[in-house]
Structures are given as structure tokens and as C-alpha cells.
Amino acid sequence: MKTFTRLVSVFLLTAVGYLFFLSCSGREKNVPAVSILEAALQQAGENRVELEKVLFRYQIDPTDSLKYRAACFLIENMPYYTYYKGKQLDRYFTYYALLQETRGLGISPQVVADSVRHMYGPLYLDSLQSYRDIETVDSAYLCNNIDWSFKVWQEQPWGKHVSFADFCEYLLPYRIGDETLASWRESIYQKYNPLLDSLRASEVLDKEDPIVAARCLLDSIRKGGAVFTTAVPASLPHVGPEVVQQKTGSCRELTDFVVYVCRALGIPCAIDFMPIRGDENDSHQWVAFTDKYGTLYYHEFPNGVSEVRKDAMCGMPKIKVYRNTFSLNRAMQEEMQKLDTAVIPLFKDPHIVDITFPYTKNFKKELQIPKDALYKGKPRSRIAYLCASKRMDWEPVAWTEFDGKNIVFTDIQKGPVMRVATYERGRLRFWTDPFEINVSNEFHFFTPSDSVQDVTLFAKYTLRADDMFLNRMIGGTFEGSNDPDFREKEVLYLINEKPKRLQTVVQSYSSKPYRYVRYVGPKESHCNIAEVAFYTPNDTASLKGKVMGTPGCFQKDGSHEYTNVFDGDVTTSFDYIESSGGWAGLDLGIPKQIEKIVYTPRSYDNYIRSGDKYELFYCTGNKWSSLGKQLSEADSLTYKNVPRNVLLLLKNYSHGVQERVFICEDEKQNWK
Known part of the structure; x- marks a missing residue:
């Protein structure tokens, strides 16, 4: 079976599994047998005795040899993890519970975030107490984590196809990032394990395939939905296993939730991410799985599980995709430290491996920057970064060695705008104009022209995110009638293409006067529209009247009712509770001839x-x-x-x- 480890190793020699075996089993020649482990124990200080208790416990019984190696894996990588504590942090974490409590009440997440900040005052991470794992994790906590990890690995039928290397990297870790330490495995196991009883009892489903288990589990827990938002009251660390149970927040919180649950039930999974999406300004992350044959799948809560190569994810604009690992990528760390001491945060003490290839169709194994495109000068750094566009800034997403003449990046997705820079004196120094590479591997540099x-x-x-709303207007009709029930009506205008601007002006087909006018959404559109204005031949102001329509909005909180269509605010809209049959209109009081109509699509206000x-x-x-x-x-x-x-x-x-x-x-x- 192809495993997570085998998949990654095709693209990059990493610390995953490999360095584990250097430290806890057969090592390369001339490498001290306990060099990595001993170095970690030396950093533990007074906590060394606690960590040695764990090692001693699993050395006594030969049947615990794998647990001993697992303990080595955790301790060796422990020095690179820090977490925070403080009352102010706990107060700010109530934000996620408030998101759930205010769901459906028409209160935006940004308002909730602002309220938390106003209520508790500002939060700064450097004002909190910080702790190093290596100095604080005790023997009881570590042994409990190891024992529970082995329990679920060995008792679940899908564990049969999980190698020990994958177990260490994708089941065993006691944490995800910089969240406050907590014991989470047993409580999450007790809560969610019954959801897989039917799978374990099934004679039809392949219960030995981890992806089957993942699908069954996630299909059960995603039914309640989630509150997704990128609004936050402050820059926060990972929120931890208890807070994520609220199923609220950004892709980070929702991804963390899935990882905790899956790992607690013995389903190996990883967090894959793009530092910057190729056509937006934000990073993005999701949960990755492989089936027993090594095929890569991904999941974005609360959606389903999809095969990467058969999904739109594969064509999504991006330059690089990385996988978060618990283990330190020592090969990358040593190489970068050899080249420069000033390294950007993403690649400093990197717990990542490159996994770009399976996530892209327009892949370029080697991207060699033309020499004549480089700015003149001598770099102070021997590391060059490939940067992605982020508003007026540029975000490094890949790196390579740079001697001032030759730059070759490896494993890149073509398409997005890029730029080459070095990191000098705390800022980026650019070496090329922005450029893009087309499907024919041709460079196009955005160098200002004289014309x-x-x-x-x-x-x-x-407006990519608005496409759904724009497409929902195709087939929409404006109607006129002298019957309030529109039993006899005339089509004043039919929308036959996507709107291209905020306000589209069209001429009415009819010169007949009508007392009642309305917009009727096409089928499956939820009657999505933001504003409508009707005009007579002689008026410069839009007509006023009694607002009519089909009551009820999809949100069930009054926030997107039909009355929004005539409130003069382009940021509010109608989202009918049913997918079809919705309309919004006016009773003009007396029949009037409609000469033109101005309509505004529902949008994200851009x-x-x-x-x-x-x-x-x-x-x-x-x-x-x-x-x-x-x-x-x-x-x-x-x-x-x-x-x-x-x-x-x-x-x-x-x-x-x-x-x-x-x-x-x-x-x-x-x-x-």
C-alpha cells in the first residue's frame, strides 16, 4: 500500500519517518546513536526526569518496543513546540462559543469579534505566559497519549493499513500547533466512536480502508453545519480540542476539529495548506487522507471527502502546497541555516514537507528564472524566495539557493503571478518584475510599457465568489400586472446574461401601464437579488410603493427578506427560503408605464x-x-x-x- 509517507517521499526527502529511524532505530554511520534524542533531553532541564520515566516505562517490556520508538519520536520533536496560557486568552476564546450562540440572529461575526475586543480590551500574545513542551510535558500526559494512540490504531479495522511511520506522524501527535495542552483523546473517542459502529458491523463496506472510515465519520458529524468566518477579535494561537467542538471559525479551527476527531478514532490524517491562494490574498488549509491504495483525498468541513485528482481543488490557482508535520524537517532546516541566518518564519524550524505535485495539473518540475530578467546587484542572502501576490505585498511561498546569477525553483504550479526576492535586513528585496508562466511555459513579465x-x-x-449569485439571475423576469396576484401578467424584461456591473439598466419591453410590478427569480435561485428600481418615462427618481413579496429567508432570521430589494441598500439582498417561487415587487397605487428598470445582483460588495x-x-x-x-x-x-x-x-x-x-x-x- 502507498502511504502518506511514501507519497511525500516522492517529492521531497523529509524528516517524516526518516529522521525518526535515525534517532530510534538503525542510524546512518558516524551519527551518534542518541544524538537527536539526547539533545532534546538536554533541553528539558528539570523536566528531563519526567521524559525519562516514559522511556524507561516502555523499555521494560519487549512487547512495548514500538511504544518506546513512538516516545522517542515525540520527545525528539518536542523542543520545537510552545504554547500560551492566560486569563485574557481564555476570555477571547469565548468568541467561538458566541459565534454559535448568535448563529441565525442576524449578528455578523465581525460584530461579535468587535464586541469581544471591546469587552475585554486588546490581546497581545507577548503579554501571555508561554511554555515549552519539552520543559512542561509530564510522564502521565505523554504515556496516556501514547497508550490511547496505540489503542485506536490496533483496535480499529482500518488500522490494518496504517504503517508505523504514518502512525507516528498522523495519529500519535498529542498536539496540532501552539494550542494549550489538554488531554483530549479519550473524551473525543467516547463521544464519536459510536458513529462508526455501523461501519464496523457492516458486511458490505470496506471497513479496512481508512478513507471509508473517514467518509462515514465525516458524513455523520458534518450534518449540523458550521459557522465559517475569517473575522477574529485578535491574532490568536490554535484554540485547542475543546473550543473547536463549537465548529465555528476559519478553515484553521474547522480543520483542527476534524483532525482531533479523526486521530482520536484511529483515522490517520494530515493538514495540507497553501501559504497564499493564487488568486486571493489569504492562506487556506484542509484535511488530507489517503485510502489503502495511496490515493490522496481531501476534506473541507462541512463538505464531503473528495479525491484530489478528480476535484476542482486540483485546478485551484496556487503556487505551492505544503503538509504540516509534527516532526521537524531537519534536512530543510540544516540546508537553510547553512545558507543564511535570516530565514522567513514559514521555513524557520520547518514542520512542513512539499506536497505540491498531487494538487496541481499545471505542474513545473523546474522553474528557471531567465538571467536577463534579474535586476542588477549583488544579493546579501544566498536564499531566494518565490513570492505570491498579496494586495500590495508579496508573500514568500518557496525558496532556493541563489548565487546572484542562477535561480531555479522546483515543484511549482504555473499560472499565478509571482516575483523573486531575497530577505535582507528584515524586508524583501526584489530581483525581478512580477511575472506569470502560461501553459506553454512562456514567461510574461509585467514591466510598465511606454504606451x-x-x-x-x-x-x-x-467577483469569482459572486459567480453563484450572478448566475442565479439568468432567467429572472420583471413582470407587470393590474392583478395583485399576477394571474394575468406581462413580462417587462427577461435577464439572459450575467450582470457585469453593480447596476444594470434595461429598457422595458412594454409601454402598457401596470399598478403591480415585480422581480421573479428563476428556478433554483432563491430569488437572489439586492436592489430593483422601476422608472417611468418622465421620472428621474425611482418609483415608490407598497413592498410586496414572498416572505421567509433562507437564514430564517429576517436578515434576507424580500423587503431588502427596495431598501436602497446594495449590500442587503433577498434570499428566499425556498429555492424556487420567490419574488419581490411593488404596489404603485395606480397603473404606471415602466420605461426602464435598474437592477443590482446580490454580491459581496466589491x-x-x-x-x-x-x-x-x-x-x-x-x-x-x-x-x-x-x-x-x-x-x-x-x-x-x-x-x-x-x-x-x-x-x-x-x-x-x-x-x-x-x-x-x-x-x-x-x-x-
């Missing part, structure tokens, strides 16, 4: 808004240069004399924080 163009902008951020203050920037060399500020007078902005072949970024100083680099070509904004 200019006029551009018209309709959004400040990619369109250009009238009255907002904007500033457009373009990337040139080591800086972003301004093309001027504007106060928008409509749902678009026009800038003149914009250099061609440049990355652009539009800031809104009035509303919202989302912004993303783009280019303008063929009179369109193309997001990068």
Missing part, C-alpha cells in the same frame, strides 16, 4: 459604489505608484493614461478591505 491606455473599472476585487473614494496604483520596480484618487459618481471609474502591461490595484477608502491585483486588457479587468 498608455484609458481604463474603466467596475470592481476592486475579483463593485464600484457611487460616492466612495478610490485610488488606483500600478506596480513599478520596487514600489506601487499612484494614478490618482477619485470620488466615484456612478458604478464605474475611468482612469486615463494608465501604463500598459502593469499590475494594478484599486483601493476603496470608504468601504471594505478586499482588494486584488489585476490587469486591464481588451477593455476588461482580468484578476490575477
